[in-house]
Amino acid sequence: MVVNYLVSGLLAIMIFYSFGIAINVHTTLDKENAGKLLRKLFPIYFLWGIFISITAEIIYLLQGQQIQAFVMAIITIGYLYSRQILVPKLNKNRDLANEGDEKSKKIFSSLHFQSVAINLIQMILLIFILFI
Numbered sequence: 001m002v003v004n005y006l007v008s009g010l011l012a013i014m015i016f017y018s019f020g021i022a023i024n025v026h027t028t029l030d031k032e033n034a035g036k037l038l039r040k041l042f043p044i045y046f047l048w049g050i051f052i053s054i055t056a057e058i059i060y061l062l063q064g065q066q067i068q069a070f071v072m073a074i075i076t077i078g079y080l081y082s083r084q085i086l087v088p089k090l091n092k093n094r095d096l097a098n099e100g101d102e103k104s105k106k107i108f109s110s111l112h113f114q115s116v117a118i119n120l121i122q123m124i125l126l127i128f129i130l131f132i
Contacts, residue, residue, distance in 0.1 A: 002059065003056050003059040003060060003063070003068075004130070006052055006055060006056040006059070007056055007072075007126055007129050007130055008130065009052065010049065010052045010053065010056070010126060011123060011126040011127065011130070013045075013048065013049075013052075014049070014119065014122065014123050014126070015123070017041075017045055018119060018123075021041065022038070025037055025038060035094065039091060042083075042087055043083055043087060046079050046080075046082050046083035046087070047083065049075075049076075049079040049122075050076060050079045050080060050083065053072050053075045053076040053079060054072075054076050056068075056072045057069050057072035057073055057076060060072060067132065068129050068132070071125050071128065071129050072129070074125060075122045075125055075126065078118045078119075078121065078122050079122075081118070082115055082118055082119075086111055086114065086115050086118075089107075089111055090108060090111050090112065090115065092104075093105075093107045093108040093111060094108050
């Protein structure tokens with residue numbers, strides 16, 4: 001039962017962050033300050049995702065729910081990849097793009113799309129877990 005709250009809570013955090021915070025930061029703050037704020041928030045967001053998804057995975061394993069544990073492992077890997085690999089690359093290419101590097105603008109757009117896709121897939125997987 002507790003694990004359902006963890007999974008539901010993680011999904012709620014993801015929806016709120018994606019459609020509440022990230023979008024409104026860009027419409028409320030200027031480009032420079034929006035970037036500064038998101039650079040502080042994203043690593044924390046991903047860290048909480050890692051913590052909650054690993055906790056849920058362990059609980060599923062202890063309950064013998066192998067499919068749910070496996071799916072949570074995939075979600076955890078998505079958070080780890082996003083936090084440790086994508087975020088540094090996104091930041092680097094955003095900085096270069098802001099300096100006028102056209103190639104970095106394209107790379108940033110591609111990385112950003114990848115980040116959004118991972119986040120969306122994770123949300124779909126969480127919904128899947130809640131309904132199996």
